[in-house]
Amino acid sequence: MSASTATASEHVSFLEYKGKYKGILGWILSTDHKRVGLLYLYTMLVFFSLAATLGLLMKLQLIAPGYTIMGPQTYNAMFTVHGIIMIFVIVVPGLPAVFGNFFLPLMIGAKDVAFPKLNLASWWIYIIGILVVLSSQFVGGWPDTGWTFYAPYSFRTPANVLPALFGAFILGFSSILTGINFVVTIHRMRAPGMTWFKMPLFPWTLYATAWIQVLATPVIGITLLLTVMERVWGIGIFDPNLGGDPILYQHLFWIYSHPAVYIMILPGLGVISEIIPVFSRKRIYGYKAIVLSSLAIAFVGYFVWGHHMFTSGMSGRALFAFSFLTFLVAIPSAIKVFNWVATMYKGSLNLQTPFYWAVSFIFVFMVGGFSGLTLGSLAANVHIHDTHFVVAHFHFIVFGGTGFSFMAALHYWFSKMFGRMYDRGWANTGWVVFFAGFLTLYLPMFGLGMQGMPRRYYDYLPEFHAGNIISSLGAILMIAGAAIVIVNLVRSARHGEKTSEKNPWGGKTLEWETDTPPTFENWEDIPSVEERPYEYK
Amino acid sequence: MILGASTFVEGVNNAFLFILVIAVIIGTGITLTMLWFIYRYHQKRHPKAVQIKDSISLEITWTVIPIILVMGMFYYGYVGWIPMKRPPAEGINVTANARMWSFNFRYENGRVSDKLYVPKDTAIIINLNAMDVLHSFYIPAFRLKEDMVPGLANNRTWFEATKVGTYTIFCAEYCGLQHSYMLSEVVVMEPEDFWAWYEDPDAMVVEVTEDVNLALLGRQVVERNGCLACHSLDGRTLVGPTFKGRYGETITVITGGQERQIIYDEEYVRRSIYEPDHDITVGFRPGQMLSYEGEITEQEVEFITEFIKSLNE
Numbered sequence: 081m082s083a084s085t086a087t088a089s090e091h092v093s094f095l096e097y098k099g100k101y102k103g104i105l106g107w108i109l110s111t112d113h114k115r116v117g118l119l120y121l122y123t124m125l126v127f128f129s130l131a132a133t134l135g136l137l138m139k140l141q142l143i144a145p146g147y148t149i150m151g152p153q154t155y156n157a158m159f160t161v162h163g164i165i166m167i168f169v170i171v172v173p174g175l176p177a178v179f180g181n182f183f184l185p186l187m188i189g190a191k192d193v194a195f196p197k198l199n200l201a202s203w204w205i206y207i208i209g210i211l212v213v214l215s216s217q218f219v220g221g222w223p224d225t226g227w228t229f230y231a232p233y234s235f236r237t238p239a240n241v242l243p244a245l246f247g248a249f250i251l252g253f254s255s256i257l258t259g260i261n262f263v264v265t266i267h268r269m270r271a272p273g274m275t276w277f278k279m280p281l282f283p284w285t286l287y288a289t290a291w292i293q294v295l296a297t298p299v300i301g302i303t304l305l306l307t308v309m310e311r312v313w314g315i316g317i318f319d320p321n322l323g324g325d326p327i328l329y330q331h332l333f334w335i336y337s338h339p340a341v342y343i344m345i346l347p348g349l350g351v352i353s354e355i356i357p358v359f360s361r362k363r364i365y366g367y368k369a370i371v372l373s374s375l376a377i378a379f380v381g382y383f384v385w386g387h388h389m390f391t392s393g394m395s396g397r398a399l400f401a402f403s404f405l406t407f408l409v410a411i412p413s414a415i416k417v418f419n420w421v422a423t424m425y426k427g428s429l430n431l432q433t434p435f436y437w438a439v440s441f442i443f444v445f446m447v448g449g450f451s452g453l454t455l456g457s458l459a460a461n462v463h464i465h466d467t468h469f470v471v472a473h474f475h476f477i478v479f480g481g482t483g484f485s486f487m488a489a490l491h492y493w494f495s496k497m498f499g500r501m502y503d504r505g506w507a508n509t510g511w512v513v514f515f516a517g518f519l520t521l522y523l524p525m526f527g528l529g530m531q532g533m534p535r536r537y538y539d540y541l542p543e544f545h546a547g548n549i550i551s552s553l554g555a556i557l558m559i560a561g562a563a564i565v566i567v568n569l570v571r572s573a574r575h576g577e578k579t580s581e582k583n584p585w586g587g588k589t590l591e592w593e594t595d596t597p598p599t600f601e602n603w604e605d606i607p608s609v610e611e612r613p614y615e616y617k
Numbered sequence: 618m619i620l621g622a623s624t625f626v627e628g629v630n631n632a633f634l635f636i637l638v639i640a641v642i643i644g645t646g647i648t649l650t651m652l653w654f655i656y657r658y659h660q661k662r663h664p665k666a667v668q669i670k671d672s673i674s675l676e677i678t679w680t681v682i683p684i685i686l687v688m689g690m691f692y693y694g695y696v697g698w699i700p701m702k703r704p705p706a707e708g709i710n711v712t713a714n715a716r717m718w719s720f721n722f723r724y725e726n727g728r729v730s731d732k733l734y735v736p737k738d739t740a741i742i743i744n745l746n747a748m749d750v751l752h753s754f755y756i757p758a759f760r761l762k763e764d765m766v767p768g769l770a771n772n773r774t775w776f777e778a779t780k781v782g783t784y785t786i787f788c789a790e791y792c793g794l795q796h797s798y799m800l801s802e803v804v805v806m807e808p809e810d811f812w813a814w815y816e817d818p819d820a821m822v823v824e825v826t827e828d829v830n831l832a833l834l835g836r837q838v839v840e841r842n843g844c845l846a847c848h849s850l851d852g853r854t855l856v857g858p859t860f861k862g863r864y865g866e867t868i869t870v871i872t873g874g875q876e877r878q879i880i881y882d883e884e885y886v887r888r889s890i891y892e893p894d895h896d897i898t899v900g901f902r903p904g905q906m907l908s909y910e911g912e913i914t915e916q917e918v919e920f921i922t923e924f925i926k927s928l929n930e
Contacts, residue, residue, distance in 0.1 A: 152794050226791050232767060233750040233793060238902050320768025326751060327766060360658070361666040369676045391753060391789075392764045393772055396702045403694060407687040411680060418679040421647060424654040426667040431659065439655070443648060450640035457690055459632035459697025462625075463760045466753060466789040531619050532757025536791040539798065616666060 093499060093597040111196035112600060117182030118497070119203050124170055124178065125566070127210065131165035132559060134158045139521070139555035142548050145540055152538040156224040157239070159536060163227030164244055168251045169210055171482045172340055175347035176258060176293075177206075179489045180286045182497060184262060186591035187280050189271025189609065191601040194264040198257055206254040213247030216240045226536060228337075229304070231318035231329040235311050242308060249304040252297045255343075259293030262286050271590065273609040277368065280589045280613040284371050285350030288378035292339045292346075296382070300336035303329070327392055334385035342381040344478055346374060348485030349416055352438050355492055356420045357614040358587045359435040360427030364614045366419035373412030380409045390461045399458060406456035413449055417442060432585070433507040437488035440515050444484060448476030451526065468537075468547075469529025472522045480518065487511075490569065495584055499597040500576035503568055510565035517558025524551040588614050622780040622805065623759035628697025630760075635693045639686055701761070704775035708740030715745075715752035715765045716907055718795035719843020720786060728815065729912075731841040733786065733803040736811035737778055745772045748907055753790035756803055764790055778805040794856055795846050835924025838917045842909065850928060856905055858898045861928045870896040883922045890918055 092098075094114045101109050107119060138158050141148045150158070181199065185192055193199050216222055220240030225233055234241050266287045270279065307329070309315050316322030318329040357364040364370065386394060386402030420442060429435070451473040454460045464470065495501050524547040529535075533544045540548065583592035590609070594602050621630065657663065711733065712723045722733045735741045745754055747765035754774065755762040763774040788799035806814065839845060839860075847856035863881045870879055872895060879885060879896065888895050890913055893906035913921070 152797070156794065156796075224793070230751055230791070233791070236750055236904065237793060238904065320766075324768075326768070361660075363668055365669065366671050366676055368671075391762045393766050393769055399698075400695065404691055407691045408684075410687055411683050414683045415676070415680055417647065419676075421651055421654070422669075422675075424651065424658060426663070426669060427654070427658050428660045428663050428666040429655055429658050431655070439651060442651065446644050446647060450636070450644060453640070453687065453690055454633060454636050457632045457636060457694030457697075459625075459629045459694045459701075459760075460636065461694070462698065462701060462762050463629050463633070463757065465762060466755070532755070532785070532787065534755065534787050534789040534797075537797040541785065541800075616668060 092599060093595065094600050095499065095597055097600040099600075109200070111192070111200045113181050113185050113192045113196065113199060114497075114598060116199050116203055117178050117180075120173065120177040120181065120206070123203075123207065123210070124174075125570075127165050127169045129566075131162050131170065132562065134162040134165075136555055136559050138162065139552040141538070142540070143552040144549075145542060145545060147539075153224065155538040156536070157222035160223050160226055160244075164213060164223075164248065166478075167227055167340075168213070168248050169206075171344040171478055172251075172255060173206065173258070174344060174482055175351065175486060175489065176262065176286055176289055176343075177202075178486075179282070179351065179493065180258070180262060180347065183493060183591050184265060184283055184286055185269070186594055186598060186602055187283050187589050188266065188269060188274060189590050189603065189607045190265060190269040191603060191606075193261050194268060195261050199261055202254045202257040202261070205250060205257070209247045209249075209251035209254060211247075212250055213244050215247075216243035219243065228333060229307060230333075231307070231310070231324070231326040232320060234307060235314075235319050242311060245304045245308050245311075249301055249308070252301045252304075255293045256297045259290040259297070262290040263294065266290075271607050271609050277371070278609055278612050281353035281364065281367070281370055281374075282347070282350035285346045285353075285374050288374045289343050289346045292343050292378055292381070296336045296339040296343075299332060300340075303332040303336070306332075327389070327394070330389050330392055331385070334388045335382075338385040338388065339378075339381050341474075341478065342377055345481045346377060348441070348482050349374065349413075351485045351489040351492070352420060352441055353416070354587075354589065355434050355438040355488055356423050357616070358492075358585050359430045359432060359438070360424050361430065361586070361616050362423055362427040362614075363616050364419070365422035365425075366415075367612065367614070369415055370419055373415045376412040377409065380405060380412075384409055387456055387461070390458065391465050403456055403458045403461075407453065410449060410453055410456070413445070417446060430585070432491075433502075433504060433511060434488045434492035434585075436508065436511050437484050437491060440511070441481070441484035441488060444476050444480030444518070448473060448480055451476060463532075464529050466535055467529035468525040468533045468535055471535050472525035472529060475522050475525075480522075487514075487565065492585070493591075494569065494572070495579050495581070496591060496594075496596050496598070498573045498576070499578060499580065500572055500574075501579050501584075502572035502576055506564060506568040510561055510568055512561075513564060514558055514561025517554050517556070517561045520554025521551055521558050522554070524548075524554070588616065619757055621758060621760060622778055622782060622784060623756075623761065624777045624779060625697070625701060625760045626779075628700065628760075632690070632693040632697040636690050639690070701774070704742050704773060705740045708742045708775065709735070710742050710744065711735075712744040712746055713754055713765070714748060715754070715788065715799075716748040716843070717750065717793050717905070718788070718799040718846040720754075720788075720799070720801040721842060721912075724815065726815065729841065731843060732801055734811060734814055735778055735803060735805055736808040737781055737805050739808065740775055740777050742773060742775045745774060750792050751790045752788045752792050752799070755787040755789035756784055757787070758784040759803075762789055778803070781805050781807060798846055831920050831923035832927035833924075835917075835920035835922070835927075838913065838920050839924060842913060847906070857901060860925050864922075864926045864929050869899045871899060872896050883919070886922045886925065887915075887918050890921070 094112055099106055107115055141150050141155055223241040223244045224237055224239045225241055306317050310318055314322055316324045318324040318326055353370055384406045387406045390399055528544055528547040533540055580596050582596050710725050714721050721729055721731050723729050745765040747767040752765040754765055759776050761776050782805055784803050786801040786803055849855050849859045850861055852859050852861045866881050867878050868881050891908055891910045894903045897903045
């Protein structure tokens, strides 16, 4: 490459970079990790809006007992599709697919991920998976089994379950390939001098997550495939009428789906570990403790799936062991919270939108965690299992945890990604409305569950009315907040104030040393690393 | 927590409250600390951050204390749960049958009821029997829940009620269209009232005399077997065709893939109960209803027919 072209490309951001293809093809055929990350972001924005709308319609149905705006079949289909999209399309790929793709190479000083073509293929597989899932809308109607596809209902229902099962199976491959890509990238492509314990915390959590993706996802793949075969050919693995075992299905399903919860939440914990020190102007407290706790969560998380099945008819000994391990997996999360709070101590706090999201994340993560302990307790679980308490708990963890950290990440890295700044006033307003709506929506569900209202309920007894009214109003408020946040970001990405400031927040990790927005291949010279991250003086 | 009425309530509530109290104390503590730091160390008030060295002893402290606390939580959960897994040898045996979307209960003397009648202060051992898909037997007031798994032998649970009253039974495991209407009640009675009900000779055999209202008996059979979850009495279309205003009419059904016209008569009612998929009324799905052979007697079919007839008026 001649000197003159090098200087030219130095100033062309990846957004304006002209590769082999032009226009939209320049995006959907681009192997640039940053463009792939944004492809995931846009896809998720579309499908999050769809699934959130379904959620809002469900809450409107529940605002009063009886028929409000839809019949039971529609409602059952809606919570199924809401769950499938939110889990398999949004939160499982979630932070790794968007921010992992965009920032992992930047944070470890690499030019791209290890296998850029495989990375683009992951996105294409992801799109195919989504299309297959949604095709049921046009062939036989939406599935009505819940996102868990429990046997034997998933064989008996006349609704068309096959596209959803097969689509989720395809989506699994996208997840596995991204996981392999990240493991190799982190092992092989760290900048000179960046030893394992000089690596920032977000890449660390991506590393732990990637291993879960690679090792656990095949289990759900085979389970979904067996379910497809059972439904089509009646092979008799799960259906008791054919000699199968429905509890076996639950085991296989949760052997993946519990670790999957950590796929969802670990990268979120990583993002918060980035944001807290930067806005506190302080070295992260307990760097090694946070790293080790991430690995511990990923490891112990494999052995607690049975707590989804405390009332399924498993043996008492198994329940005893699963409850015990479930309590242990709470410890690493607690350690993280203590270290984050300790990081703020004697800091110099710069209160910006990402920091607000991060602090509210800690709050909702605690509520979700404590309610998780209640569910892990054998006696308490018997009462609240399969009730609205569980719904509240996992929305606090999965939506609160992943959602708040996703929003924190988006506001934290926004200017780096788009070369523009968002409107801070609207961003903060959106956060306040969203946070208030979130609490109003989900806190009453804990009460409903303690009262005994089961989940996946189209209609309910009058005694549950009060909690449902508050919750439904909260849903409206929260969706309003989400709309403010999203409209502000979308608007700002196109018309926001332009900025080329490399490091607006004073971060100490490598991504802040690149241009804003970064150029194609990120670096002219690969940086070398001497210090640990977050070394504020 | 809602009111409790069984011997399990205390154990469950203790396990719950122990966690709740610790959660509120620690959660409030951390939240207030964060808020205080945000105020105290705001960059306006604290322009220069003070760097602090990691402390191994602090890390160990906030690892060990939570471990002790969660072991306490585990212990209370275990202690509250153990009695649920140890049904006493003696007790009243009842088989709970669940199907989409109703419960019924069969006692040892052959009595069948759509509500669960039990005496106070007596161990009731429930054999859980799911006839089609997963259901879950849930009585919030008793803090009792156990899944009903088709094909799982010896799936049992038990309870001992402590207060006379009527409490809702829910199906807690999603089981399809009418899941949220799959409800029943447990009626806790004084033992003498229960035994009077249990041995009530009138409930067992129905002697048909001139002045017995057959339609009324039919209505009881229909209610007891949960038919109304899917068949309305007022002409509304639910999962299956309504009972109202059809008797004696000519209807179009699909039999073995062929459309045909038949008369809605007693023979049709009997076939629909014993072989539900034989004739499917046009516009409805096959495979939704299980056969009631062995559950509804020939005599009861007569009652049901009279009841459906009476709805024409």
